[in-house]
Amino acid sequence: MGSMPDWGTLPRMLRDQAERHPGDVVVAERDGPRLTLAELRERASGVARRLMALGVAPGDRVAMWGVNSAAWVTHAFGIWDAGAVIVPLSARYKGIEAAQLIAKTGAEVLIAGAGPADPRPAELLPPLPGLRHVITSGDPLAERVPAGTEPVSSGAEPVSFAAAEERALAVRPGDLCEIMSTSGTTGTPKGVMIDHSQVLRGYWDWSEIVTLDENDRYPVIAPFSHGFGLNAGLVACVLRRATMVPIPVFAPESLMSLVSSQRVTVLAGPPTLFHRVLDELDRGSWDVSSLRVAICGAAAVPASLITRLVERVGLERMINAYGLMEGTVVSMTRAGDPIEVVAATTGRPVPGIEVKIVDDDGKEVAAGERGEILQRGYGVMRGYWDEPERTAEVVDAGGWLHTGDVGVLDEAGNLAIVDRKKELYIVNGFNVSPAEVESLLLREGSLAQAAVVGVPDPVSGEAGLAYVVPRPGADPDPDALLAWAEANMAGYKVPKTITVLDALPTNPNGKVDKLALRRR
CATH class of the missing domain: 3.30.300.30 (ANL, C-terminal domain)
Structure with a gap:
């Protein structure tokens, strides 16, 4: 596989890409703004300077709440430029759910964008004593803030471009870049800590296997608040200079017209998405000849679905993959894998990741036997935010992440997910x-x-x-x-x-x- 440039951090990656390929379009909203690498870098720096003026320090958490949009992308890179850690909140969250995560991570700044159905008024939040600032991200959003927080124009001293550059270049590969929410079996969501080096390496390798490049147009349907949307979508596109089309709310009918009109090449989502695509194809006369790669993340993909996609759509390939918030990318199917392998398994572990299957006593089982999937390598999270005891329950002393998923490895090393140990x-x-x-x-x-x-x-x-x-x-x-x-x-x-x-x-x-x- 092609080796990744020695970037180390997301801010350095963005600067290098913008310097070498300033005019490449990396964000194209369907009916809205298009951003080149140079523009993304410039806007991200503006966001970082605004955050620094509000007192955001390296390592501080900044929450992001809203549907996928160009503004979400510039604010994410702005948070990273400021040396801060992004805490994405699902756009579908209601006030109680958002407040839990803001309070848990100690985020003092919230950037709020549009909600799925309507502009999201930030006053859905219950009062949060620690939340000092609510910024609206330039999406069509009511310019209102909850009582007790101050509008951003409250006489903050401007920050120079040079100071912002110094801050961005001071970020280190081992610094946290995101705290992702994950549903555990205990009720309150946990915050999964991931650093810059993990995201860069995991999604560079993911992109290599997917063959994502600067000629691709990739609608990102998974929410940016979800690891798949943020890392395998937003970050991967900037890593590879592909054009991402942020999709705020998924509708199959409009997706088909998007594929035809924008000549979409890459599509990613659950099996239900691809079933809907085939249903729409049966109903209409869409031109989907531009599609070349489909990425599905599911325990099992019906073989008939893959066959139909390859025959009806003319896909070069369908990829199945397995990952989890705590473990980044674990395994993926590869070019040349027969349909049975893509349908029944999630492929082989990605480079730098080991997988083993163990029984209830923790002993490794033979190929073909069921057991819990354990994973080790660079992709394992840095832990749950502020919960060392719960981290120790899932990452053992040998560095193995106990995924709670039940799987089988075949003789060729392909991993099949057969059940979830947890109740999720x-x-x-x-x-x-x-x-x-x-x-x-x-x-x-x-x-x-x-x-x-x-x-x-x-x-x-x-x-x-x-x-x-x-x-x-x-x-x-x-x-x-x-x-x-x-x-x-x-x-x-x-x-x-x-x-x-x-x-x-x-x-x-x-x-x-x-x-x-x-x-x-």
């Missing part, structure tokens, strides 16, 4: 933690208990079913509970159904019997 389920490509949905449901006020299980769903892959027990004297209405859930949690976390029960089934040790709930 996946809705439209988003990990959902039952414990987190349960704790959010209990905040509604009329419930004594809540239990959520994931079940297969023909549309979203999996869906959550909630079973709840009311508090004494309360008589909650399932429809009203669903409406409350829709108003107070990200859409992908909202259960498909809520069933009110007199009591939850328990197993002999007194725990809620989720197997019994699934059997219902």
Whole structure:
């Protein structure tokens, strides 16, 4: 594989790219701004100077909240130029969810952009004593800030271009660049710490395998708040000078017209995305001949889906990959892999990453045997933010990350994901933690208990079913509970159904019997 230039950090990478290829377009909003590398570098520096004027110091956390846009890209690179750490918040978050992560990471500055359905008013947030500044990122957003925070024009001293350059060049490869939220089984999301060297190496190698280059046009559908959208989308495009098209809200019909009109070459997403593409192809006369590579991240991709994409769309290849927030990129299928390998496995470990499968006693199992997937190498996170005990539970003394996923390695070293040890389920490509949905449901006020299980769903892959027990004297209405859930949690976390029960089934040790709930 081609070796990556010796950049070390995201700010140095951006400067080198902008110096060598100033006119290459790296961001092209569908109907909005187009940014060259030179313009991105200039705007990022402007954002960094504004943050420095607000007192943002190296290592400080800055939260980003909004849908994918050109402004998101310039603000992300501005945060890195300021030596700060980005804390992305899902655009689908409601106030409670955003506040949890802002408070947890101690972010004093929030940059807020547009929400999925409407401009996001920052006053959805409950009061947060530590949050000093809310900046609107130039998206069409109501220029309002919650009480107790000061508008950004509050007499901050301007910062010179030279001072900002000095700050950007002082960033070191081992400095944190992002704290990504991940749904754990314990309810509150954890913050995964990733540094500059990990992101650069992981997504340079990812891009090499994908063959992403300066001739590609790549719509980034995965949210920038998600590792796949931020690293395999936003960062990868700047690393390889590909043109990213940020997609704020996914709609299959408009995606097809985008592919035809913008001659899109690379498409990435869950299997549901590609099923929708084929459905649209069957209905309309779209020209999708420009598409050359599709990247899917899923435990299993139906072989028929790949065959149809290769035949109908004329794809050069379909790639399946496995990664997790805590472990960056783990494995990918390669050029020349037969369809069976792409359909049934997530390929072989990427360079610099080791994978082994162990039984419940931690002993390595033979090829073809099931066990927990362990990963070691440069891609393993630097830990969970401010939670050393929980870090020690998943990264052992030998440096192995215990993924909680169950898999099988075949004789050729291909990794198949067969199950999730944890209870997480996946809705439209988003990990959902039952414990987190349960704790959010209990905040509604009329419930004594809540239990959520994931079940297969023909549309979203999996869906959550909630079973709840009311508090004494309360008589909650399932429809009203669903409406409350829709108003107070990200859409992908909202259960498909809520069933009110007199009591939850328990197993002999007194725990809620989720197997019994699934059997219902």
